[in-house]
Amino acid sequence: MSEDNDDDWFVEHIFSSPFFLSKPKHIAAAVSGGSDSMALLSYTLLWAEGRDIQVSAVTVDHGLRDGSAAEAETVAAYCAKRGIAHKTLRWDGWDGTGNLQASARDARYALMAEFAKQTGIDTIALGHTEDDQAETFVMRLARKSGVDGLASMKGRFRKSGVDWVRPLLLRSRAKLRAHLERNNISWVDDPSNEDARFERVHARKVIAELGALNIDNGILSAVSHNMASAKDALKHYTLAEARTHAVTESGDLLLPRFEPMPHEISRQLSVNALQWIGRNPYGPRNRAIDDMDYHLSTSGAHTLAGCHITQTERHTRYTREFNAVRDLVGPTKAVWDGRWRLGGPHAPGLEIRALGEDGLAQCPDWRGTGLPRISLLASPAVWRGEALVAAPHAGLENGWVVKLWQPFVQFLLDGL
Structure with missing residues (x-):
């Protein structure tokens, strides 16, 4: 098979697989400027051609290292030259504490999801590759992960009201770069990919050593897909x-x-x-x-x-x-703690807080509910300042009802 025919086959049979059940109207490729994401944009354009699908690109500049702004500008210039709508989103929310990579990842998703909802984008494509899959497998193997942790990334999922797809999971980085070179598309090498402080860099070196045993990215990725099948059965x-x-x-x-x-x-x-x-x-x-x-x-x-x-x-x-929600305060019409929706005589000045010891002391009938004390302390209650208005779980309803936002099943x- 010629290289061009290989691209055509990949687009029609592999890249398109996350879209079998639902075709997007407007898809945005998440593009950092690296080889994986530039190939993602190129393949997305090839796949969308003739399908009446609008394609955009979005870049998140975390501003955490020198050169990130210039890389975003390079992507913007590439898109402008080819008539592709592009937006750079900037994040400056890291406070210097916690896991930097995890914080940056969460910020990327949140920023892109909000941008998508504001602009009518229904699907965002991510450039995770076979190499990423293999590296993640090795890192989780080192943590003694079970089936859930060793399973491959999902090719499609929904998060924050947006559909996300990973159409490159079965494509190696080497093939992606070969595609870019054939099409005279340049990319930027992220220096953090060689930074020994990051676990993923160590995983990449371990995989290189495993080559002596004929274990490569493709094999590790295939095992992770097998684990995903086992995970589905367990679920x-x-x-x-x-x-x-x-x-x-x-x-x-x-x-x-x-x-x-x-x-x-x-x-x-x-x-x-x-x-x-x-x-x-x-x-x-x-x-x-x-x-x-x-x-x-x-x-x-x-x-x-x-x-x-x-x-x-x-x-x-x-x-x-209780300690997990003791400081959690929200308006009565909002979903509280991601779990509870309250219905009742909403009015200005009312808010939802956990019942706590002070509130429980104001519920004389709480024992009649049959619920443990520890459960009631963390239950949602309606307050006006320091005055308890209602605590439905503790038998103090006062016209209020509380329902789970999402049942367990x-x-x-x-x-x-």
């Missing part, structure tokens, strides 16, 4: 067990202790319970789950991932940890 049976055995009680989740099910399915239920209640994008690592199980077996209680977990003879109860379905 299917986790959902089935949740529908049968999981009980929701005023936002708490009760899981049976002694129902016969494979250990991994039980672990999946625990991880998803912690994510659903704690509003965490990622589940705790296996070691943290093992520690939780140990403390539950010895003391009957544990806190993890913003949740308080208790154990009885029959159930394990997952509830929101729906949370599991959305993650499939």
